[in-house]
Amino acid sequence: MTDVRPTDEADGVLHTLFGSDQGGHEQVVLCQDRESGLKAVIAIHSTALGPALGGTRFYPYASEEEAVRDALNLARGMSYKNALAGLDHGGGKAVIIGDPETVKSEQLLLAYGRFVASLGGRYVTACDVGTYVQDMDVVARECRWTTGRSPENGGAGDSSVLTAFGVFQGMRAAARTQWGEPTLRGRRVGIAGVGKVGHHLVEHLVEDGAEVVITDVRAEAVERIIARHPQVTSVATADILVRSPLDVYAPCALGGALNDETVAALTATVVCGAANNQLAHPGVEKDLADRGILYAPDYVVNAGGVIQVADELHGFDFDRAKAKANEIFATTLAIFDRAKSDGIPPAAAADRIAEQRMAEARAAAVPVGAL
Secondary structure, three states: OOOOOOOHHHHHHHHHHHOOOOOOOOEEEEEEEOOOOEEEEEEEEEOOOOOEEOOEEEEOOOOHHHHHHHHHHHHHHHHHHHHHOOOOOEEEEEEEEOOHHHHOOHHHHHHHHHHHHOOOOOEEEOEOOOOOHHHHHHHOOOOOOEOOOOHHHOOOOOOHHHHHHHHHHHHHHHHHHHHOOOOOOOOEEEEEOOOOOHHHHHHHHHHHOOEEEEEOOOHHHHHHHHHHOOOOEEOOOHHHHHHOOOOEEEEOOOOOOEOHHHHHHOOOOEEOOOOOOOEOOOOHHHHHHHOOOEEOOHHHHOOHHHHHHHHHOOOOOHHHHHHHHHOHHHHHHHHHHHHHHHOOOHHHHHHHHHHHHHHHHHHHOOOOOOO
16 A cells, blocks of 8 residues: 655644634545546534535635635534524535536536435535536435425525525625614625626615626626616726725625735725635634724625525425525624624624534533433
8 A cells, every 4th residue: 555645735624624723523524436526525514503504515626635625614604604594403515626617417416415315414415606406406316415406306496596685684784783774775885796696686785776886707797787787887806896985895706805905905894795704814804893894794694595495404485484584684783783792803703602502502412321
């Protein structure tokens, strides 16, 4: 057998898993099916509140180590998201390594479904970046612990609808806290990323009377929005957008959008968007607060999608799911109030509330052998 020595980067992933405050994951599964080309990582952060629930990201990672690290971070975020959304679910996430435009196939998705099924319900999957409703229909053929399926197959359909609705509720709560009224009317809102979620968010903001400016790496996505709403304007890049005169900045693409350079350049006094893991590193939340920028924690405001797919597990009812997503407004206000009373940034306040709920669930669990 060849002596395979771990790289420094792999050591870093293992440290995240076992030795850092960002770890604490219950289980990480590496999945490979050579026949279909599947390489995937399933990370379960916590099942304290119930089966781990989170989407499947299909993305061309630069390395396997980067994929593992992303799965760990995303799974941890789902624990906090589900806790604050009031769901009886823990947090998990899966990533499939590869370009979905070139390597995704029915055979690969079926193989992935078998791996998820092998966990026996500890992890429930759904859509994320690079995966869609039709993909979940395929996965569900091998795995009954699959949500985000099409209505024709008993599912809830596109979860981005309620994701955008929840972000809009969080934005309304931020507007009330920052300016006294829960409306974006007359405010200039910049949206970076008008894909699955962002284009629905535009609809809510236009209807509310906001002035909307957008950007996206895909020209066709921008063109689609402007064709529907000629009053919406666009800029070439997210870097230009953050430096534009804005009241609200809404990151709705991939994570890490809020870094040292971005925060220093922001003109907006509210940040509220749909992207996961917006804070590039610990400390960014304090930098935002020090500049007087009100940050609505991403995993709080973008929980509408997971609320929708969780409802699917009980026989989907859109009105019931939307009513629960509407509660994001009150939850976001409560976080801002907690942040003010504790003298901490909203991200830290959200973490405390989520951690308290998970800790209470663990404390209430009946120990093995106690019956």
